[in-house]
Amino acid sequence: MDTKTLLTERRSVNFFDTSKSVSDETLQQIVDLAVFAPSAFNLQPWRIIAVKSDERKEQLFNLANKQDKVREASVVLIIVGNKEGYSDANPVWGEMLQTVGGNQAVVDGAKQAAAYLYGSSEERKLKFAESNAGLLAMSLMVAAQEFGVDSHPMSGLDFDGIHAAFGLEAAETVVMTICLGSADTTKTLYPRRPRRGFNEIATIV
Template identity: 35%
Template sequence: MGDEKRGLREEARELFKLFFEKSKDVQKATAQTIKEITDKTLKEVQPSKEKVKEITEGILEGIQDTRKEVGGRLEGVIKTLQELTERATSTVREVITGVVEGVEEVSEKEKREECLKYIKERRSVTFFDPDREVPDEVLKDILNIAALAPSGYNLQPWEVIVVKSRDKKKKLREICYNQEKVEEASANIVIIANTNAAEEHVDRVLDSWVELGYIKEEERDSLRETILAGWKSPERRKRKAIRDSALFAMSVMIVARYFGLETHPMEGFDEAKLKRFLGIGRGKLVPLIVAIGYRHPEKELLPRAYRFKFEEFGKIV
């Protein structure tokens, strides 16, 4: 009996790891594991409470084996599985439904908590580890994810130049009024607001909207005119480009925390010199630069400075 029990647990464990490797999703892997075993291994046999416990115990072992890949988010999932295992009845459908629904509920809650964690962890760090370099691929991943930020009519009026080489960081430091963090950071992301984005991007945006079914082909021309009309005045162009580029920059800083990196947004620089240095053309503005890198291991981050509460900056009407 001991070998049979261990065999069922081992099978559940290995199946979970196999499914998790494919989906990287605890909920899906759990549901697939239970279904696979009940459909194929147990076939027509109605599992007893003991067999159900063996299955969920095996899944728990699989979760423990893979926990490093998804970190702390597993704690709630493990607790849910353990509780449901203890409450298992002889009706396997109850257990399967309970496990899947319970894992789904906890997974969603932990995803929300993880998102809030990165937002709350973001700080404007002034000291970076000059000896640790952020790989180019990581920087590209961060920027690609941050580019999911919203923008008016999806025009995405931002561009970036990542200043990473030692020589260029040294020159950039001079342009940024000798701020030490510019040179210590692994890279500096120059956020560029493109005031010509409407004319340059509108056709690609509308083509995708027609293709995806957001609008009909016959609506395209009139919508194009509406979009361009909103960018006619120089003041509107500037406001829209800077606003959306700032949303993108904020996304960069939050996503950077997911990758274990620190950031610092900077507005202290000579924009005219910066544009000449990097060859940034007319119609483009630089609202800020984001220094990015690893925090210096020997320096302590002070507690977060005072933040205004809702009652001090807002009201509900």
């Protein structure tokens, strides 16, 4: 699918066909494509919890303002950002060392820069987690479309409740959830709402 079609045809699908499911294989393909999203220092400070079982979906439904799409979607992704994804614990630093031919000084310099840029205040930590994981979220919706899977992003959530119920670590934050499935074609989505374009949102300086 070309990019223009992809971007103009993606919709937040409110109604999912409960008789259709996204296979684990397709989910894996979607995620493996979406992770080409960019991230600071390629740190990929994110993870995904794919909520599939009826029991866990019901739990999430109650923490998502009882939005029916959580129940109806085949799978709901909890996009988790890591506010301390710049720390030594991130395995990406090890991979980076190999990429730079074992030059430890380069990696140490990058670690120091990342610790300052993304870890020197609570605001920076949250920006780091949410900006990177937000790009992954869009990438996931685009990748889903490529595989014929419809999506719906959601942030009408009890973030703290999900954090606790799904056992997130202290440094992790729930960025949003994304429902995945097949649109229920017996129902009509509201018309695509207009977007504010270049003249309204952009300034050339």
